[in-house]
Amino acid sequence: MPVPVSSSAARRGAAGRGSARLSVGFILARRFTLCAFANFVDVLRLAADEGDRSRPILCNWTVLSERMEPVASSSGITVQPGARLGDPARFDYIVVVGGLMDEMPGLSAGETRFLQAAAAAGVPLAGVCSGAFMLHQAGLMQGYRCCVSWFHHAEFLEQFEGLNPVADQIFVVDRDRLTCSGGASSAHLAAFLVDRHIGRAAAGKSLRIMIIDEALEPEKPQPGITLDFKTRDPLVLRTLLLMQQTVDSPLSITEIARRLGHSKRQIERHFRAALDVSPQAAFLSIRLSLAHHQVTTGDKPIAQIALDCGFCDSSHFSRMFRREFGTTPQALRRAQEKGQGLAAG
Numbered sequence: 001m002p003v004p005v006s007s008s009a010a011r012r013g014a015a016g017r018g019s020a021r022l023s024v025g026f027i028l029a030r031r032f033t034l035c036a037f038a039n040f041v042d043v044l045r046l047a048a049d050e051g052d053r054s055r056p057i058l059c060n061w062t063v064l065s066e067r068m069e070p071v072a073s074s075s076g077i078t079v080q081p082g083a084r085l086g087d088p089a090r091f092d093y094i095v096v097v098g099g100l101m102d103e104m105p106g107l108s109a110g111e112t113r114f115l116q117a118a119a120a121a122g123v124p125l126a127g128v129c130s131g132a133f134m135l136h137q138a139g140l141m142q143g144y145r146c147c148v149s150w151f152h153h154a155e156f157l158e159q160f161e162g163l164n165p166v167a168d169q170i171f172v173v174d175r176d177r178l179t180c181s182g183g184a185s186s187a188h189l190a191a192f193l194v195d196r197h198i199g200r201a202a203a204g205k206s207l208r209i210m211i212i213d214e215a216l217e218p219e220k221p222q223p224g225i226t227l228d229f230k231t232r233d234p235l236v237l238r239t240l241l242l243m244q245q246t247v248d249s250p251l252s253i254t255e256i257a258r259r260l261g262h263s264k265r266q267i268e269r270h271f272r273a274a275l276d277v278s279p280q281a282a283f284l285s286i287r288l289s290l291a292h293h294q295v296t297t298g299d300k301p302i303a304q305i306a307l308d309c310g311f312c313d314s315s316h317f318s319r320m321f322r323r324e325f326g327t328t329p330q331a332l333r334r335a336q337e338k339g340q341g342l343a344a345g
Contacts, residue, residue, distance in 0.1 A: 019057075020056065020057070020058060020059050020060045021058050021059060021197045021198050022044070022047075022058065022059035022060075022092055022093075022193060022194065022197040022198060023059065023060050023061070023090065023091045023092045023093075024044060024059070024060075024061045024062075024091060024092065024093050024094075024095055024193070025061070025062055025063075025064045025083075025088070025090075025091040025093070025094045025095070026040075026041075026061065026062070026063045026064060026094075026095050026096075026097060027063075027064055027065075027094065027095070027096045027097070027107075027111055027114075027115075028063060028071045028073075028079060028081075028097050029071075029096070029097060029098050029099040029130070029131065029134060030071060030072065030099060031072060031073065031074045031099035031100045032071065032073050032074065032097045032098060032099040032129075033073070033074055033097065033098065033099060033100075033128075033129045033130075033182050033183075034073035034074065034075050034077055035182070035183055035186075036097060036128050036129045036180075036182040036183055036185075036186040037073070037079075037097045037128070037186070039183070039184060039186045039187040039190070039210075040095065040097075040128060040186040040187065040189065040190040041061060041190075042187070042206070042210060043187050043190035043191050043194060043203070043206040043207070043210070044059050044061050044190055044194065044206075045061075045206075046205060046206035046209050046210070047059060047194040047198055047202040047203060047205065047206045048060070052209070058198050058202065059194070059197070059198060062081075062082040062083045063079055063080070063081040063082050063083075064081060064082075064083055064084065064085050064086075064094075064114075065081030065083075065084060065085070066084070066085055066108055066110040066111060066114075068081050068084060069081075073099075074099055074100050085110060085111070085114040088114055088115075088117055088118035088121060088123050089118075089121045089123060091118075091123060092123070092124070092193075092197065093123065093124050093125070093126055093178070093193065094114075094115060094118045094123055094124075094125050094126070095125075095126040095127075095128055095131070096115070096125070096126065096127050096128065096131035096134050096135055097128045097129060097131050098127065098128065098129040098130030098131035098132070098133060098134055098182075099129070099130060100130075106134060106137050107134055107137065107138055111138075112138045115135070115138050115140060116138065116139070116140065119140055119176075122176065123176075124176040124177065124178060125140060125176065125177055125178070126177075126178040126179065126180075126189065127141075127146070127177075127178075127179040127180075128179075128180055128182060128186050128189070129180075129181065129182030129183075129186070130148075130182075131179075132146045132147065132148055132179040133148075135177070135179075140177075141177060144174045144175070144177040145166055145172050145174045146166065146172060146174075146177070146179050147166050147169055147170075147171050147172035147179040147180050147181055147185075148166070148179070148181060170185045170188055171185050171188060171189045171192070173192070178192075178193075184212070187206075187207065187210060187212060188207075188212075190206075191203040191204075191206060191207055194206060229275055229282060231274040231275055233270055233273070233274040235260070235262065235266070235267065235270045236267075236270050236271055236274045236275065238260055239256055239260065239267055239270075239271070239279060240282065240286070242256055242259065242260065243256070243279075243282070243283045243286050244286060247286060247287050247290055247308075247309060247310055248307070248308050248309065248310055249310060250283060250287065250310040253267060253268070253279050253280060253283075256279070267279055284320065285324070287309045287310050287311070288309070288320060288321060288324045288325070290308075290309050291305050291306070291308075291309040291311075291317070291321060291329065292321075292324075292325060292332075294308070294309075295329045295332050295333050295336070296332065296333075296336050302314060302317075302318075302329050302330055302333065305317075305329065317329065318330070
């Protein structure tokens with residue numbers, strides 16, 4: 001059975017937002033990301049009243065549709081829309097929740113017109129997960145900074161020339177466009193809206209009930225591996241992305257080339273032209289950068305960090321680390337701990 005996701009107040013639809021301080025309409029892509037959508041909605045639900053009974057008093061929300069047909073998520077669970085598109089001005093925000101990159105159908109003509117009308121009426125638009133891609137397809141992201149997942153950064157650059165994506169923040173607010181990378185970041189974007197319209201206490205309450213420690217500012221880095229290499233070469237970007245995804249069990253360049261459908265020689269030529277390094281050196285740099293981050297920001301054992309970053313043993317890891325950073329991971333960890341002790345004193 002489809003899961004109806006709308007509040008009683010939102011079902012009033014065109015009757016308006018009533019006394020709610022925050023009203024949100026959702027458009028769901030086919031095969032949308034359920035986690036990102038659910039996190040966003042639950043922050044609204046938990047902030048919607050003062051008794052935690054999910055009453056849409058302070059804010060309301062509804063899933064919008066052109067044809068009112070159930071929408072299947074990437075997990076197979078379907079959501080039943082609560083209202084037709086109608087007048088976008090009845091909402092404070094319209095949120096587009098994207099889906100799987102390789103199955104993204106784009107918006108329908110009616111949805112595109114609806115979003116364009118919302119933009120013309122000054123209604124802020126939000127793109128969650130790959131929803132940012134869909135907004136750009138509708139011509140609504142020109143001149144805006146746009147948050148995308150580090151996992152999809154390469155695809156974004158390849159498909160949407162001329163847009164400046166941000167892959168090192170948890171979400172981005174640029175005037176009347178709000179974008180986030182999906183997953184837990186959608187909860188933080190929703191909390192940002194709740195804070196703005198209802199209050200910080202309501203936003204904090206929602207996150208605490210969801211077992212999220214505190215609201216994160218937009219500038220908080222995504223918990224992925226940020227690329228230090230700057231290039232727009234699509235093949236190099238795809239190669240770097242695959243390296244990121246296999247950092248704990250590094251693939252040979254020959255295997256990477258096979259997976260990407262190119263020859264090893266082609267990849268080597270592109271890396272030399274774009275970055276003036278070999279793909280092997282770039283892969284090692286990615287692994288060592290991740291290792292440096294883990295050594296300085298956590299308490300994971302050095303031997304475990306070595307394994308997690310694809311090094312066969314601690315001694316090899318220590319040699320490579322020293323060659324890159326001028327110190328061993330053990331010495332860096334000790335210096336870090338000493339510095340924290342002095343700061344505490």
